[in-house]
Amino acid sequence: MGEGSSHGTGMSGMGPGLPAGVCLRGFFVSLRIEPSFAETARGRSPAGYTPAEERAMRLAIRLARRGIGTTHPNPRVGAVVLRGRETIASGYHQRAGEAHAEARALQLAGSRARGATLVVTLEPCAHHGRTPPCVDAILGAGIARVAIGMRDPNPRVDGRGIERLRREGVDVEVGLLEEECRSLNPAYLKQLRCGLPWVTLKAMLSLDGRMASESGESRGLGGDAEQRLCHRIRAEHDAVLVGVGTVLVDDPLLTVRLARGRTPLRVVLDSALRTPHRSRLLESVGEGPVVIATVSRDAARGRSLEERGAAVWRFDPAPDGRVPLRPLLERLVADGRYALLVEGGAATHTSFLREGLVDRIAIGIAPLILGGTNSPTLAGDLGRVRLAEGIALESLRARRVGRDVWLEGRVSGDGARHV
Numbered sequence: 031m032g033e034g035s036s037h038g039t040g041m042s043g044m045g046p047g048l049p050a051g052v053c054l055r056g057f058f059v060s061l062r063i064e065p066s067f068a069e070t071a072r073g074r075s076p077a078g079y080t081p082a083e084e085r086a087m088r089l090a091i092r093l094a095r096r097g098i099g100t101t102h103p104n105p106r107v108g109a110v111v112l113r114g115r116e117t118i119a120s121g122y123h124q125r126a127g128e129a130h131a132e133a134r135a136l137q138l139a140g141s142r143a144r145g146a147t148l149v150v151t152l153e154p155c156a157h158h159g160r161t162p163p164c165v166d167a168i169l170g171a172g173i174a175r176v177a178i179g180m181r182d183p184n185p186r187v188d189g190r191g192i193e194r195l196r197r198e199g200v201d202v203e204v205g206l207l208e209e210e211c212r213s214l215n216p217a218y219l220k221q222l223r224c225g226l227p228w229v230t231l232k233a234m235l236s237l238d239g240r241m242a243s244e245s246g247e248s249r250g251l252g253g254d255a256e257q258r259l260c261h262r263i264r265a266e267h268d269a270v271l272v273g274v275g276t277v278l279v280d281d282p283l284l285t286v287r288l289a290r291g292r293t294p295l296r297v298v299l300d301s302a303l304r305t306p307h308r309s310r311l312l313e314s315v316g317e318g319p320v321v322i323a324t325v326s327r328d329a330a331r332g333r334s335l336e337e338r339g340a341a342v343w344r345f346d347p348a349p350d351g352r353v354p355l356r357p358l359l360e361r362l363v364a365d366g367r368y369a370l371l372v373e374g375g376a377a378t379h380t381s382f383l384r385e386g387l388v389d390r391i392a393i394g395i396a397p398l399i400l401g402g403t404n405s406p407t408l409a410g411d412l413g414r415v416r417l418a419e420g421i422a423l424e425s426l427r428a429r430r431v432g433r434d435v436w437l438e439g440r441v442s443g444d445g446a447r448h449v
């Protein structure tokens with residue numbers, strides 16, 4: 031079975047071989063009741079994979095997740111070398127510049143890889159990057175069959191790995207647990223698709239939906255467990271962003287202190303360069319870079335912030351006179367920052383949601399009612415008046431985090447493309 035015929039055979043939700051959320055069960059079944067005799071004789075599913083290959087892919091996906099927070103700007107990838115039903119070796123990509131998952135697994139498998147199957151979440155590369163092409167390692171090891179989760183849309187790969195393996199006589203199948211493999215790398219895939227980072231909007235709210243008290247306080251709204259979770263989430267992103275309002279009120283560090291991992295690039299939306307010299311952000315530039323995104327042409331003020339160690343990124347003003355978000359996001363991608371965490375406050379959330387730039391929302395809810403008439407809520411005017419125009423979330427997950435409740439979901443469909 032070729033690549034085209036196995037595309038879209040993600041298994042989530044509807045049983046083996048059926049794409050999630052597609053109600054063409056009869057159609058698909060009728061397409062697949064006639065697998066070739068050879069395939070059934072070798073114990074393969076109608077989609078062309080053995081149960082052992084599917085299990086190996088699940089393992090490869092779990093391994094790939096270990097690279098969250100360390101592989102960027104590279105994708106997270108896992109690989110397993112399989113002989114019959116036996117797992118011979120496995121590996122995952124740990125860090126950009128280090129061995130790719132396939133190379134790691136093949137190295138561990140050694141001579142036992144000859145004639146075996148390689149199961150890998152993403153198409154192997156065929157070009158020289160910081161490491162040699164994985165396709166060479168696969169061919170050199172004598173692998174007979176490769177089961178790939180998804181084709182790599184990176185223009186440097188984009189089918190070349192698959193093509194080269196097939197040309198050299200390797201049996202290649204593409205699309206095993208494709209949806210799960212795709213969900214390993216939302217940021218990598220989004221920036222390739224549209225040149226924008228994957229944006230997660232994160233906030234801590236009171237039970238009545240307030241981001242801060244009437245007096246503007248929000249630090250301490252989340253409990254200890256929530257704080258640790260926030261730092262872990264930060265470490266999984268390439269950049270974290272706040273508005274200057276939050277810098278002026280909260281004076282946050284935005285570093286990773288309560289979790290393992292590195293501090294992402296810290297970005298402030300600051301049209302008029304109001305970020306104080308004595309802010310903790312600027313006092314901690316040694317712990318990670320700080321970018322002040324501005325539309326100000328005040329050269330002296332810009333220079334003084336640069337002397338404090340910040341980078342000042344200047345943009346032409348948006349129609350409302352503030353920092354234009356799309357050009358800023360494009361610049362972040364150009365800087366290799368594919369996963370952006372937006373940490374408030376309300377005005378910042380409002381701009382991102384109005385412009386339809388949010389992909390995922392992560393909200394903590396504290397068991398505390400703040401009330402108030404001026405205390406900010408998650409977002410202000412989104413230009414939506416009717417219930418049906420609300421920004422909906424899908425794939426919602428809710429759980430308890432210490433004393434708080436944590437909700438995460440993806441912005442669905444055209445999400446905020448309304449304005």
Ligand SMILES: NC(=O)c1ccc[n+]([C@@H]2O[C@H](COP(=O)([O-])OP(=O)(O)OC[C@H]3O[C@@H](n4cnc5c(N)ncnc54)[C@H](OP(=O)(O)O)[C@@H]3O)[C@@H](O)[C@H]2O)c1
Binds near residue numbers: 249300
């Ligand atoms: N609970 C939480 O999770 C949480 C998180 C963060 C903050 N907070 C709370 O939120 C409050 C601060 O929120 P806030 O709404 O006043 O301020 P904010 O969103 O932090 O900052 C807004 C400011 O950013 C600047 N900005 C520049 N370009 C912008 C753009 N395109 N869109 C939006 N803003 C842009 C604007 O000031 P200039 O025009 O001068 O640049 C704007 O006034 C504080 O009370 C803080 O404690 C709570």
